[in-house]
Amino acid sequence: MRALVVSQLSPDLSGTALRDVPDPVATPGKVLIRVKAAALNFPDLLMTRGEYQLKPPLPFAPGMEVAGEVIDGDGFTPGDAVVAGTRLGGFADMVLVDAAAVRPKPPHLSFAQAAGVGAAYLTAYVALVRLAKVQAGEWVLVHGATGGVGLAAVDLAKGLGARVIATSRSPEKLAVLAEEYGVDATLPAPGFRDAVKELTGGGADVIYDPVGGDVFDESVRSIAFGGRLCVVGFTSGRIASVSTNMPLIKGFSVIGVRAGEYGRQFPDKGRENQEAIWALASEGRIRPRVHAEYSLAGWRAAFDAMARSDMVGKIVLVP
Secondary structure, eight states, rough: OEEEEEEOOOOOOOOOOOOOEOOOOOOOOEEEEEEEEEEOOOHHHHHTTTOOSSOOOSSBBOOOEEEEEEEEEETOOOTTTEEOOOSSSSSSSSEEEEEEEEEETTTTTTTTHOOOOOOHHHHHHIIIIIISOOOTTTTEEEESSHHHHHHHHHHHHHHHOOOEEEESSSSHHHHHHHHHHHHHHEEESSSSSSHHHHHHTEEEEEEESSOTHHEEEEEEEEEEEEEEEEEEOTTTSSSOOOOTHHHHHTOOOEEEHHHHHHHHHHHHHHHHHHHHHHHHHTTTOOOOOOOEEEEEGGGHHHHHHHHTTTOOOOOEEEE
């Protein structure tokens, strides 16, 4: 089969290539899936550079989540349409996955839509529900709102009854969120501080930040007293810092969000989180958005689009 293999870490993807590798074989406790769609996430890009907290030994195949059809495996029938969290190996024609990480695909979602639910919405759920405990009527400021992780937070926050302010560098992409997701306000980032304070009457109750850098710095000055600032990632490339007098004076919390690690530390809650997001998906209460589909052979264009943040929603690879 074909798989995207990282044989050398590099900043320009020169150590990554599509290769022929041996077909995986189903074993007890595992499910072999023919991949119909695999969602691209920013950590996949970081792993090709060795810049993500998960640093698998070389060579490895990235790809954290897939949707496809069962070939063989415990508890499933060949041909079953499923979704699975893979952590690694999803960018391939086939992938072997722990049976516990596989679940039926919601029938109303396409394979591409279903592939993009797990990581993005799990991150949003852990941040907004488990950690920040967002309440209806609160103001939630979502940065990087047009990317997969940001858009999931917008979608979920609206479903929780929050008032949502979405930021991005692209007015055109923000217009999509206003039209399709009914956000309450859209603002440029950076440059949002004064508008956030005016809109909210003092500051956002919850800030969801996968961007970091200058956006984090400005967020510290845009948060309400008693607010919760969720650190989700650093797509800007700069890891920001905060002087401890700021949370002291403004009474806010800085919360680190690692959804997968949260589930590993608290397995029962982790299972509840997974059940919650897939229940929302099955009931049509969240709306995953696919920006573009690329063939597996066109993986480089997909990764380049991810690096440019050139999307509204998810980028998906289709073998």
